[in-house]
Amino acid sequence: MELHRDALGILHYVVGDANALERTMGEIPEVVGYDIERIDEQSFYVYVRDATTDSLQEMFRPISSGGLIVVPPIEYEPDGTVVFSMFGPDDELQDAIDEVSIPVDVAIETVGGLADTTATTEALLTDRQREVVEAAVELGYYDVPRTASQNDVASELDCAPSTIAEHLRKAESRILRTQFGR
Structure with a gap:
């Protein structure tokens, strides 16, 4: 601004x-x-x-x-x-x-500090990780109770559920490690 x-x-x-x-x-x-x-x-x-x-x-x-x-x-x-x-x-x-x-x-x-901003968090992820996480959020994978599965996300992105699982795990790990300083 x-x-x-x-x-x-x-x-x-x-x-x-x-x-x-x-x-x-x-x-x-x-x-x-x-x-x-x-x-x-x-x-x-x-x-x-x-x-x-x-x-x-x-x-x-x-x-x-x-x-x-x-x-x-x-x-x-x-x-x-x-x-x-x-x-x-x-x-x-x-x-x-x-x-x-x-x-x-x-x-x-x-x-919080600068590391807590959305822009910083998004920069932690690869483009593919961001795409997978955004699809997971949009489909309801992170809803409570969960309304979508890894299979649903995989179908949406036309890839294997194991690939989705790996991208989500790596993205979650990066975000959580940054948030909690580990």
Whole structure:
């Protein structure tokens, strides 16, 4: 995220229809520019620069100044909630939270170091491990109670269940070892 006097720039990772977003961007008067980088059929990065207003600057100034860094991804939930990770000195983080103005409510979900951010966790996995874990999550392999099996994930990805088992075990091991420092 970068905030200048005249524009706010945010890099987004999007799962969805890039063409639909591109058609819509031209209709939003606050958008002064954007750049889309397609990853595959279903996902892409988009860097959006919005014209800033006084209220927008007031809202984003606390989290875009000083030594704070917003760590992608920025997630937009259906209920309007925006979830993201910030990294920086404890006192600056606390000041930023205290300075956020109405109508924004701030809720801290977790506190941790840079290694706890989603971007860092995703970087631990190979592309194939990430693909297998994402399919497992989407199908319900990690639901409680479990609603999908390794065979279901294997069928979805057209590979052997033993291959799925190995990818899941290695991905889980990397994430857990990083989380617990071993």
